[in-house]
Amino acid sequence: MPLLEDGRLRPDDWTSIEDEAPLPEGPAIVSLARLRAEADALAGRNAPLGVALSPETQPEEVAPFLDRLALVAVCLPKSKDGRAFTQIRALREHHGFTGEIRATGHVLPDQYAMLLRCGVTTVEVPESTDPATWTRSRDTIRIAYQAAQSADRPLSLLRRKLELA
Amino acid sequence: MNALTYPPHARTYRYDEIDREFLQERIAEFRGQVERRLKGELTEDEFKPLRLMNGLYLQLHAYMLRIAIPYGLLNSAQLRQLGRIARRWDRGFGHFTTRQNIQFNWTRLEDVPAMLEALAEVDMHAIQTSGNCIRNTTTDEYAGASPDEVVDPRVYAEILRQWSTLHPEFTWLPRKFKIAITGSPHDRVAAQVHDVGVLAKRNARGEVGFEVYAGGGLGRTPIIARKLRDWVPEAEFLAYMEAVLRVYNALGQRDNIYKARIKILVRDLGAEFTQMVEREYERMPRDKYRLDPEIVAAIGAHFAPPPFAALQDQPLPEDREFRAWAAASIRAHKQPGYASVTISLKPIGGIPGDASADQMEAVADLAERHSFGEIRVTHVQNLVLPHVRQEDLFTLWQGLRAAGLATPNIGLISDIIACPGMDYCALATARSIPIAQQISERFADLDRQHAIGECFINISGCINACGHHHVAHIGILGVDKRGEEVYQITLGGSATNDASIGELIGPAFSYDTIVDAVETLIATYVAHRTAGERFIDTYRRLGAAPFKEALYAPA
Numbered sequence: 001m002p003l004l005e006d007g008r009l010r011p012d013d014w015t016s017i018e019d020e021a022p023l024p025e026g027p028a029i030v031s032l033a034r035l036r037a038e039a040d041a042l043a044g045r046n047a048p049l050g051v052a053l054s055p056e057t058q059p060e061e062v063a064p065f066l067d068r069l070a071l072v073a074v075c076l077p078k079s080k081d082g083r084a085f086t087q088i089r090a091l092r093e094h095h096g097f098t099g100e101i102r103a104t105g106h107v108l109p110d111q112y113a114m115l116l117r118c119g120v121t122t123v124e125v126p127e128s129t130d131p132a133t134w135t136r137s138r139d140t141i142r143i144a145y146q147a148a149q150s151a152d153r154p155l156s157l158l159r160r161k162l163e164l165a
Numbered sequence: 166m167n168a169l170t171y172p173p174h175a176r177t178y179r180y181d182e183i184d185r186e187f188l189q190e191r192i193a194e195f196r197g198q199v200e201r202r203l204k205g206e207l208t209e210d211e212f213k214p215l216r217l218m219n220g221l222y223l224q225l226h227a228y229m230l231r232i233a234i235p236y237g238l239l240n241s242a243q244l245r246q247l248g249r250i251a252r253r254w255d256r257g258f259g260h261f262t263t264r265q266n267i268q269f270n271w272t273r274l275e276d277v278p279a280m281l282e283a284l285a286e287v288d289m290h291a292i293q294t295s296g297n298c299i300r301n302t303t304t305d306e307y308a309g310a311s312p313d314e315v316v317d318p319r320v321y322a323e324i325l326r327q328w329s330t331l332h333p334e335f336t337w338l339p340r341k342f343k344i345a346i347t348g349s350p351h352d353r354v355a356a357q358v359h360d361v362g363v364l365a366k367r368n369a370r371g372e373v374g375f376e377v378y379a380g381g382g383l384g385r386t387p388i389i390a391r392k393l394r395d396w397v398p399e400a401e402f403l404a405y406m407e408a409v410l411r412v413y414n415a416l417g418q419r420d421n422i423y424k425a426r427i428k429i430l431v432r433d434l435g436a437e438f439t440q441m442v443e444r445e446y447e448r449m450p451r452d453k454y455r456l457d458p459e460i461v462a463a464i465g466a467h468f469a470p471p472p473f474a475a476l477q478d479q480p481l482p483e484d485r486e487f488r489a490w491a492a493a494s495i496r497a498h499k500q501p502g503y504a505s506v507t508i509s510l511k512p513i514g515g516i517p518g519d520a521s522a523d524q525m526e527a528v529a530d531l532a533e534r535h536s537f538g539e540i541r542v543t544h545v546q547n548l549v550l551p552h553v554r555q556e557d558l559f560t561l562w563q564g565l566r567a568a569g570l571a572t573p574n575i576g577l578i579s580d581i582i583a584c585p586g587m588d589y590c591a592l593a594t595a596r597s598i599p600i601a602q603q604i605s606e607r608f609a610d611l612d613r614q615h616a617i618g619e620c621f622i623n624i625s626g627c628i629n630a631c632g633h634h635h636v637a638h639i640g641i642l643g644v645d646k647r648g649e650e651v652y653q654i655t656l657g658g659s660a661t662n663d664a665s666i667g668e669l670i671g672p673a674f675s676y677d678t679i680v681d682a683v684e685t686l687i688a689t690y691v692a693h694r695t696a697g698e699r700f701i702d703t704y705r706r707l708g709a710a711p712f713k714e715a716l717y718a719p720a
Contacts (some may be wrong), residue, residue: 058415080214080297082337086414089334094448108207110198110215117333133206140194143187145327147453 003102004112004123007135012124014050014071029073032057035065043068052104055083059090066097073124076105077125085118092119092149121151170536174471175240176309178323178464184344188285191292191331195219196278218298218336219292221277225591228272230280236304236322236346237265237542241529244286244540248525254280256671259525261510261518263582263633264343265303265542268293271587297425298336299329302344305353306507306543309468310551312499312689314366316348316373320465321402324456335410339417340425342410353662355544357390358636360427361409366526367651373399373634379409380431380438383630387666388428393439399461401446405452408446410440471537471552476502482559489611490573491563504555508548508565509572509580513609514602517583518546527568535561545582545621545718547575577614578622578687580607586626586643586648593626595643595650596676600624603612603680608687617687620700636660638701639686640667641679652679656686656712657704670709671717681714689715 002009014027015094019034025040029050031150035042042049050071051062062072072091084103091097103115104124112123125134171179180188187683195215202212204345222229232247239247247267251259254276255269262268272280293300302325304318305311325344329335335342345354346363356362362378375397381390397405414433418424431438460593478501496505508528511517520528528548532540535557543549553561565571574580581604582589586597601624608614624641625632634640640655651673658667674682687700689712694703704712 039342055419078213080337081419082297082335083415083419085334086411087339090411098175108211108215110194111337114331114333114336133201137194140189140197141190141331143183143190144333145330146332148333 001124001126002129004125004129004131005121007131007138009125009129009131014048016052016073027070029066029071032062034057035062039065050100050102053087055081057087059095062088062091063095066091066095066099069097069099071102072097073102074106076103076107076111077108079108079111085114085129088115088118088120089149109134113138113141117144117146125150171240171242172533173534175538175694176319176468176471177238178235178326178540179244179468185285186289187330188288188290191290192217192278192281192285192699195281199278207237207451208246214296214337217296218293219281220294221272221274222295223591224270225587226589227270228274228277229270229589230272230277230291231262231266231268232284232289233294233301234266234289234542235326236302236308236319237306237544238319239542241532241538241539241540241653243287243289243607244525244532245529246283246289246524248529248530250280253283253523257522258519259522260516260585261520261542261546261548262468263544263546263584263631265306265544266301267542270585292330292364295341297338297340297342299325299332299338299342299344302326302329303347303354303359303544304345305347305349306541306549307350307353307496307505307551308467308541309470309498310496310498310500310503311349312497313349313351314499315350315367317465317468318346318348319347319367319468320461321363321375322346323464323467324403324461325406328406335414338410338414339419340427342413342421342427344406349664352660352662352664355633355636356663357664358383358387358660360392361406362390368396371418371714375399375402375405377405377409377444379442380428380429380517380663382426382558383633383635384426385423385628385630386426386428386432387630387635388430388432389664389666391431391435391439393442399710400454400455400458401451404449404451405446405454406443407454408442409514410454411445412441416441470500471539473500473503473552474554476554478502478557479555481555484559487559487562489615490571491558492615493573493575494571495558498552500552502555504558506550506553506558506561507543507575508550508570509573509574510547510570511580511605512569512572513579515582516598516607519603520548524568524570527564528570531564531568534564545580547580573611574614576619576621576622577611578608578617580621582621582623583638584625584627585629586624586632590626590631592629592645593627594645595652596629597624597632597641597643600641600643600652600676600679604683607684608716617691618699620687621685633660634658635666636664637667638699638704639683641683644673646673650676652676652682654679654682654686654716656709657701659701668709670713685715686712 027048048070348365364376378390541549583601587593623637636658655667
């Protein structure tokens, strides 16, 4: 499936690997269980490594591996299941993860702005997606009462609005 | 209409251009979502949470639009506009809710954008009045007026409102999330039966801090909240709230709607929940979430005391009818020569919380004349004029009487909380409103009501407990039993400092016998009470036995 990044579609050059399947040459996304079990072997690969977290996973469980990961995928099994928002924010804020964070699953364009503000990089979207719907949704509301993870300096809460005023 | 026509001294939060722009953007977003739904780009399942977070429910007969009244605070221009909306787009009525909001029960979908535009003209909206997000924070209806107030809770309620508005992390929670805050040692907001309850207080140095409770709630599993912390410093208030919400968003149940509220998580984890919140709080980059004193001061300026005149307390006129109303409706004010007035929306035989467009306009006029243009909505579905000169009380009473708003029953047996029940609600399993009306008519004699004294009856039309029956002195829960509406009675509930969940007294009563049962309970109380005892006091002293016997003993 294509990816949405900065409001534009781009192809996905990563491959998601089943736990029992052999690893391919290129960038690969594995489960946390496999990452744990084969940590050293996976670290020895000569290609970027990513992990897919289930919504139940607490980000600290993946923390020991983050320095060798280029991508963490989180999942919204249903659009109204918002656990991923807390996972994303924790990965950025508590664990200082700077790689790609990808939102997968049933994501609505209406959630795009909030995902970005929590620290998401890319969203996996269906083939027929019109990126304009996503950018329109992202850009409709430009005022926020809270600071975002992506803010270039730590703004105290509510300050953003006050500074604009 | 714009802010320029607002009454100059009404202390509601004043929108600035940024707040207004935000509101317009939000309306544009919703309009776009409706269009995508109509084009089939959004499924009904996808659209539903988006519609709910804009206050729009699909009820039994029509859509219902629930409008946010932040912490129950209105100015007269806003109340007048609500009256206009009721007249133009509803059936001339609005219904004030236990969340200090107002809902219009006969909304047509095609009118919603126009209604939202009309609301935006007076800086109002329907954002987050439904859905699995942080809802309208409720507070003390006597804030800024009550002699026992230690901290003005409106300031922090507004801070919570801004912080929770479209919060990027907490908009897709396991379930709805309700916060109540009080700034008085006497809890008038039912803090301990909220998802989060906050008691604002001061330490010996006069600094503001917060006692924080979590995991209280009613519904089908009533639970009294757990105290998380005795003191959160003002600067760390939002950091601590973030920590609570983070733990809940990560761990709250998602697979069972009936177990998804934070109360279940807190109950199951117990002390571990507190530890998890503390752990999250400790590791947060707290500078980033620090509540700047400058911001508190800027928000606080919106709620500065209005220009009170230097007056003395004075005796009330002798008129007997006026005195009866005054005894029920007037509350002491911290400013000499002033009083707070509660306006009953519970006329005998009426629908609790309903107000007509004419009544809304009448209250708006009276508020402008007598209360700096300020009105509060209470969680028992009444209105309050917070700052009335004692010398104006008689004139105000005459004005209220002319509008049919002077029923002297505040805090008495006919001051009933009732959910909309099966007359409107798609979830209800029994009617609530007619039961409230019949009880009110049975006890119509106001002298008798005064003789009975303070007694709270709350009625819910289903197990979800929107009528807060668990925390009433006499709680009534309507359920469906093989196609018949029957009513269970719980006794001894309380939502104040001594919060308690009422106990089920015995088998349910039919629609035709429930009012007689209430009469029997009252007769039992009157027969057993000692001087000065309220219903709840007698119940607590004697326990359920005499009441049970009176209700169920063979005649």
